[in-house]
Amino acid sequence: MLETLPEYAASLARQYAEVGRPDTEVVLHGVPPGTYGSSSPAQVIPYPAERHRIAQIVLDQVRNAEREGFDAVMLATFVEPALREARSALDIPVTSMAESALLAGFSAAGRVGLVTLSPLSVHMLQEIVDRHRFGPRVAAIVTLDPPFTEFEMHHAFEDPAPLEKAFEDASRQAIAAGADLLIPGEGVLNEFLVHAGKQEVDSVGVMNSTAVSLLHTEMLVESYRKAGLRTGRRWQHPRVPSEVQRDLEAPATIAAGGA
Numbered sequence: 001m002l003e004t005l006p007e008y009a010a011s012l013a014r015q016y017a018e019v020g021r022p023d024t025e026v027v028l029h030g031v032p033p034g035t036y037g038s039s040s041p042a043q044v045i046p047y048p049a050e051r052h053r054i055a056q057i058v059l060d061q062v063r064n065a066e067r068e069g070f071d072a073v074m075l076a077t078f079v080e081p082a083l084r085e086a087r088s089a090l091d092i093p094v095t096s097m098a099e100s101a102l103l104a105g106f107s108a109a110g111r112v113g114l115v116t117l118s119p120l121s122v123h124m125l126q127e128i129v130d131r132h133r134f135g136p137r138v139a140a141i142v143t144l145d146p147p148f149t150e151f152e153m154h155h156a157f158e159d160p161a162p163l164e165k166a167f168e169d170a171s172r173q174a175i176a177a178g179a180d181l182l183i184p185g186e187g188v189l190n191e192f193l194v195h196a197g198k199q200e201v202d203s204v205g206v207m208n209s210t211a212v213s214l215l216h217t218e219m220l221v222e223s224y225r226k227a228g229l230r231t232g233r234r235w236q237h238p239r240v241p242s243e244v245q246r247d248l249e250a251p252a253t254i255a256a257g258g259a
Helices: 006-019 048-066 081-091 097-108 121-133 149-154 161-176 185-197 208-226 242-249
Strands: 073-075 094-096 111-117 138-143 181-184 203-208
Touching: 006 149, 006 185, 006 208, 048 073, 048 081, 048 208, 073 081, 073 097, 073 208, 081 181, 094 185, 097 121, 097 181, 097 208, 111 121, 111 242, 121 138, 138 161, 138 185, 149 185, 161 181, 161 185, 161 203, 181 185, 185 208
Parallel strands: 073 094, 111 138, 111 181, 181 203
Antiparallel strands: none
């Protein structure tokens, strides 16, 4: 996807360079070209079968990242592809933009509002909020009206007024529902708002989800190194035992007999 959204990719790179620690190196990896066909991710990901297919691609990528010596993996998307599976498979920290943004948001506001792209995205984000048991702290999940795809938002970098108005209108719905902090619930939308300098709507702050996700990931890396924090293995993210892994990787042997 990154190769089809060059402004988005450039904005991510700038933010990571500006926000991250001087000794932090962020290496961007998108899914392979053609993963979404000619559609945008927002048009494909709401469908469970496609989400499963993409999650397997991401799981292979994060396994490679650990083998290559990275200190953490950040799933820089609100979709959280293969989040639980990645945490089960890796020893290094694995973060997602959705979880990082929401956890940080709850430290700054009693209730937050998520602004996303379309009604299908609202449903998917609600599933994520429910899975993390964050529901009581999320005032509303609202959609842009009219809905936007990532490609349409990418064009808005040059013509920002329609998308900025749609975001403000949606944000006011979340504020009316009790949100005291607004979280752009999609990566390209977040980068557009950073590009537009949008930091608040009606005195309610707009989170920079990309920056917060990186800072949260850096915090977890330091917590693993210095505070003994580890991924829970007993129930939520168990590792495959080594003897089972060896058996899975061994060639199958079949005994056959006859009279």
